[in-house]
Amino acid sequence: MPSARAERAPAKVNLTLRVVGRRPDGYHNLESLVVFASVGDALALASGPRLSLIVRGPTAGSAGAIADNLVLKAVQALGERVDSVKSGRFVLSKRLPVAAGLGGGSADAAAALRLLARKNCLALDDPRLRDAARATGADVPVCLEPRPCLMSGIGDLLSPPLELPRLAAVLVNPRVAVPTKGVFEKLAAPRVMRVAVMSEDYPPNDRAGLLKYLADRGNDLEAPAIALQPVVADVLGALRRLSGCRLARMSGSGATCFALFDNAKAAAAAARVLRGRKPNWWVRSAMLG
Numbered sequence: 001m002p003s004a005r006a007e008r009a010p011a012k013v014n015l016t017l018r019v020v021g022r023r024p025d026g027y028h029n030l031e032s033l034v035v036f037a038s039v040g041d042a043l044a045l046a047s048g049p050r051l052s053l054i055v056r057g058p059t060a061g062s063a064g065a066i067a068d069n070l071v072l073k074a075v076q077a078l079g080e081r082v083d084s085v086k087s088g089r090f091v092l093s094k095r096l097p098v099a100a101g102l103g104g105g106s107a108d109a110a111a112a113l114r115l116l117a118r119k120n121c122l123a124l125d126d127p128r129l130r131d132a133a134r135a136t137g138a139d140v141p142v143c144l145e146p147r148p149c150l151m152s153g154i155g156d157l158l159s160p161p162l163e164l165p166r167l168a169a170v171l172v173n174p175r176v177a178v179p180t181k182g183v184f185e186k187l188a189a190p191r192v193m194r195v196a197v198m199s200e201d202y203p204p205n206d207r208a209g210l211l212k213y214l215a216d217r218g219n220d221l222e223a224p225a226i227a228l229q230p231v232v233a234d235v236l237g238a239l240r241r242l243s244g245c246r247l248a249r250m251s252g253s254g255a256t257c258f259a260l261f262d263n264a265k266a267a268a269a270a271a272r273v274l275r276g277r278k279p280n281w282w283v284r285s286a287m288l289g
Contacts, residue, residue, distance in 0.1 A: 012035075140155075170271045245272075
């Protein structure tokens with residue numbers, strides 16, 4: 001692809017996730033500590049006479065119809081806010097499992113907005129770019145600048161970037177999709193009327209303190225996801241049995257789960273062991289930060 005610009009679209013991992021309640025508009029207010037992984041999709045943009053999108057890669061077959069892709073929705077949302085947006089030919093390399101609790105589609109859309117910002121000389125903090133991210137999807141704003149942060153509301157309230165130690169992890173998806181809507185319906189969260197506020201539950205910035213912080217919190221969507229897809233419990237059990245696992249938890253609305261290890265070498269070794277035991281699962285070692 002001549003003269004192409006490229007962006008990583010790193011997987012989003014919810015280290016914690018608390019569901020505060022269901023709003024009158026049907027959305028849910030959340031509080032979550034979000035980090036990003038060293039694995040993800042990739043998006044490239046080259047000049048072209050018109051907007052187009054090609055999707056390829058190992059998980060492209062599960063990515064759905066091109067017309068529904070969040071990359072195109074992000075371009076449309078920005079075009080509604082910025083006159084004469086220059087786009088072109090996008091090529092998306094899908095590597096993350098789909099509907100997996102890793103924010104893959106949102107990360108792809110955020111990568112598209114970063115590429116368009118560079119092409120159209122827009123700053124990342126341009127309010128129009130932020131508005132386009134919010135209009136594209138609830139998880140897109142947090143992916144726009146993929147750095148650790150606290151996320152509140154429906155994903156629209158973000159803390160400044162956090163300086164956290166990087167964590168070695170194994171990410172596992174049993175290659176089943178868990179519909180987010182179904183998980184929230186199963187949770188049956190109480191209704192809330194108050195306006196969402198930014199979480200002030202800041203984590204410590206040292207490794208020991210961060211691990212304790214994570215151990216004291218959880219993911220409220222884990223139990224309803226297991227009720228819909230019991231294999232999630234199998235994944236968590238398999239991760240907890242791996243040598244050196246410090247903590248295992250589901251990310252987002254599932255079905256991807258993560259386990260934390262002391263270092264990258266231990267995580268890579270654990271991933272090799274698990275791939276041998278479960279060759280049909282998607283298993284990756286990664287650094288989170």
